[in-house]
Amino acid sequence: xxxxxxxxxxxxxxxxxxxxxxxxxxxxxxxxxxxxxxxxxxxxxxxxxxxxxxxxxxxxxxxxxxxxxxxxxxxxxxxxxxxxxxxxxxxxxxxxxxxxxxxxxxxxxxxxxxxxxxxxxxxxxxxxxxxxxxxxxxxxxxxxxxxxxxxxxxxxxxxxxxxxxxxxxxxxxxxxxxxxxxxxxxxxxxxxxxx
Ligand SMILES: [Ca+2]
Ligand SMILES: [Ca+2]
Numbered sequence: 001x002x003x004x005x006x007x008x009x010x011x012x013x014x015x016x017x018x019x020x021x022x023x024x025x026x027x028x029x030x031x032x033x034x035x036x037x038x039x040x041x042x043x044x045x046x047x048x049x050x051x052x053x054x055x056x057x058x059x060x061x062x063x064x065x066x067x068x069x070x071x072x073x074x075x076x077x078x079x080x081x082x083x084x085x086x087x088x089x090x091x092x093x094x095x096x097x098x099x100x101x102x103x104x105x106x107x108x109x110x111x112x113x114x115x116x117x118x119x120x121x122x123x124x125x126x127x128x129x130x131x132x133x134x135x136x137x138x139x140x141x142x143x144x145x146x147x148x149x150x151x152x153x154x155x156x157x158x159x160x161x162x163x164x165x166x167x168x169x170x171x172x173x174x175x176x177x178x179x180x181x182x183x184x185x186x187x188x189x190x191x192x193x194x195x
Contacts, residue, residue: 026085026193030075032057033189045071049186051141051150056091058186059143060175067184070174072111075192078167084159085193086171093141093150093184095131096122102178106185108157111170116157123151131182143184152188 032040034057039046045068048055062069078084096104098121108117126149127133134149141150159169177183 026195028191028193029079030192031190034187042074043071044074051091051186051188052139054188056089056186056188057190058091059093059184060173060186061180061184062175062177063180070172073169073171073173073190075169075171076167078164078169079194080167081161082194083161084164084169085195086157086159086190087193088155088190089188090153090155091150091186091188092122092124092153093143093186094124094148094179094182095126095129096124096183097178098122104178104183105176107172107174107176109172109174110159110163111172113163116159116163116171117155123153124149144181146181148182148184 032043034048034055036055037048039048039057043057045057045060047058047068049058050056057071059067060069060071061067075084090106103120104122106117106119106122107115109115123136125135127135131146131148134151136151137149138152139150140147142148163169173187175183175185177185
């Protein structure tokens, strides 16, 4: 009897170990790498910008008229009853602030729905607030007359199927920056996955 229970336990364990990676698997439905001057029509703001020889969607700044403040991604004909996972590379350019009067914010929101990403902590550390002394930045990029440090952060957003109405999803990416010429953002390598 004891042996039988042991055997059943082992079988159950093997089953659990085998099934868990499959359950977490997502299929990539769409990829946006923004390698042309204009992003595809699904994006409301379509300008792209080269950072280290790789084009991104951007730049964005909500306080500077030369740039867009946001972009909306419209996805139609999504598979019925399935949740969506969105991954992308977020570029924080310049001196984004985590606190005080100059604090910044970045959100992703389902249009007419909930906020699905709300960030107020950023990797943009500068020694003595000096633009030329960034810590752990990915690189530098020329914006206007100045070179600014940037940091890339991979982001994952899961959207439950209950938040997807009529197989359609409109996602608004928006920054709330205080710096007109010192802070920007861009995105790259957006992947839309279903499970
Ligand atoms: Ca790209
Ligand atoms: Ca700021």
